[in-house]
Amino acid sequence: MNPEHVFISAADVPSEPVNDCWRFPDGENIGIAVENLGFSVTLNPDDTYTIDHHLYYDGPEGTCVSKGVYQTTAQVKLAETMESGPVLSLAYELTVGDDGIGSVTVEATPVK
Structure with missing residues (x-):
């Protein structure tokens, strides 16, 4: 996107x-x-x-992102044209700690 x-x-x-x-x-x-x-x-x-x-x-007024793990995915096509080529699935993970600080990791996996 x-x-x-x-x-x-x-x-x-x-x-x-x-x-x-x-x-x-x-x-x-x-x-x-x-x-x-x-x-x-x-x-x-x-x-x-x-x-x-x-x-x-x-979210509700006076609050922020709660401690926890949040996930979403996206797909990316690696190709010379939009019609063909390998596709990767990107798994995004946001981890928010007790201190409210977050970190993000992304893992790419080929889609078969």
């Missing part, structure tokens, strides 16, 4: 944490729309590709 195809409708998307939490403003009616469009990135043999993900909490 191309991050340029994610739209958030809110009065203000936070540019810094609120009470040490990256969250949407309390009481805001937030709408998120995602255009699930394919996109391509051309890489040369020694190139790398990185992408930033932004995580905002949208």
